[in-house]
Amino acid sequence: MQPVEERLRRLMIEALAGDEKSYRQLLSDVGDRVRAYYSRRMGPGHASTEDLVQETLLAVHTRRFTYDSDRPFTAWLHAIARYKLIDHLRASRAHLSVPIDDMNDLISADDSEATGARHDVEKLLGDLPEQTRGFIRAVKIDGRSIAEVSAASGASESAVKVAIHRGLKLLARRMKGNDAP
Amino acid sequence: MTTTPDLIDSLATGLKPAPRGFVSRRLGLGIGAGVVLTIAAATLFALGLRPDLPTAFTSPPFWIKFAFTGLLMLAGLVAVWRLARPEGKVSRSMWAGIVGVLLAMSALAAVQLANAPVADYRALIMGKTAAICPWLIMLLSLPILAGALWAMRSMAPTHPTLAGASVGLAAGASAAFIYAFSCDESAMPFVLIWYGLGMAVPTLVGALLGRYLLRW
Known part of the structure; x- marks a missing residue:
């Protein structure tokens, strides 16, 4: 104090x-x-x-x-x-x-709670395959559109969608403490 | 809508040094101007000084009247100065002081009544000027009330009602103190009741006005 x-x-x-x-x-x-x-x-x-x-x-x-x-x-x-x-x-x-x-x-007062949450997300993302991680970050965190990401990466829009979907499912399982695929 | 960083930028840009002692100077100006006006008004009403002023100097009631109004004025002023700042509070000892002054004055009045024959009660309580005394004190308090409220409006009171009441007490008690120079009533019950009323009404008016005028 x-x-x-x-x-x-x-x-x-x-x-x-x-x-x-x-x-x-x-x-x-x-x-x-x-x-x-x-x-x-x-x-x-x-x-x-x-x-x-x-x-x-x-x-x-x-x-x-x-x-x-x-x-x-x-x-x-x-x-x-x-x-x-x-x-x-x-x-x-x-x-x-x-x-x-x-x-x-x-x-x-500080925002350590919010900061902590950001750290957790980064840590979880770190376990994903690099491309999937890139897609999730671009779409879910930076807020870009599927089309943009698809154009930038060369992957088709549906491939981007599927990768994100799978990645998030994996993250959800991890967060529940269930690491088995 | 402005973003917070923009706001900070606009507030900080071209910052000037804050005037030193602004709180005391502004409050002093507002209250001082009010006191000058009140004294001018008292002169204009042809109240004049009490005719027996030289001899009254040696009598206890004369001093008790000034102590009663003077101590309450002091309490009001100290409270005004404290409550002008956001973290300011009226301390317990100040409340005790105000209550103590009222109790002491009540005790003096009670003792005087107890020692007087019932036939004198009317004179002790009503004096010769009960009908005008509280009104004059209230009228005389108005310039001080206005000046003090004006000054308080640029302060940061976080208890607007209490701050207004303090302003009212300071104004009412100052006016009563000034009025005491002209008034030759000396019975304790009279002083307690009619001076008390003359100070209580401005205090209440101040509290009511403070509630609305001292918000910021």
Whole structure:
């Protein structure tokens, strides 16, 4: 907790003195933290999360002079993030219950869960034949069309489809912990 | 819709140093301007200073009136300064202080009533000016209330209702303090009830206004 507080506080003090680079760094760090905070409160991928993140960044900007550099920055930020969340919930007339003791979520927040999931996918893909892996990555992860991939690889469209289908089935079996083909 | 990186870019580009001590300067300006207007208004209403001011200086009720209003004014101002910042809270000791002042004043009033013949109750409670005292305090509080709310609107209170109530208490108690220079009532029950009412109404008005005006 301390290193985060120390770093953010230093960036904030530099930003208040007019340092644009520190401010950019601070805002992007703060953005990531409040995004994780709101995701946890409202469920991941909620449509309003990014709106709230932006509103909070705006609030941090317009009210930045209310930060007292003798006091913890994370407490200041948490109070703003919580206020914006309550305001949002009130506006959407949702049930209102925002914990007051969840400051640590803001301090420890990162996207390690999502990162972990990405690592798992890469690991699983690594076990597939190279061509199949390439097809799956192009179509399922990068979102290209079967036709594009077919044209790029020289394989027919149906061959691409079949390879992807088989590859995914294999992955599904692996994930269930059943390695036998 | 703007993306978040674009937003950050637009906020950071051309960043200027934040003015130092802005919170205190802005609050001081708003409240100070209100106090000046209130004193001007008190003069305009021809309230003037109480005629017995020189002799009153030596009497305890004179000082008790200033202590009662002054301490509540102080509590209101401290709360305003705290609640102007997002993480600011009204501490338990401050609540205790406010309750303590009210209890002490009630005790003084009770003691005075207990030691007086029933025939004097009306004079002790209603004085000569009960009908106008609270109204004058409320009127006098308006400029301070307006100035303080104006200043508070550029702050970041996360408890708008409470912040509004603090603004109202600071305004009401300041107005009562100023009014005490003109008012020659000295009975404790009178001060408790009518000064109390004169301060309570602006506090409630402040809380109501804060709920709507201090959102950001």
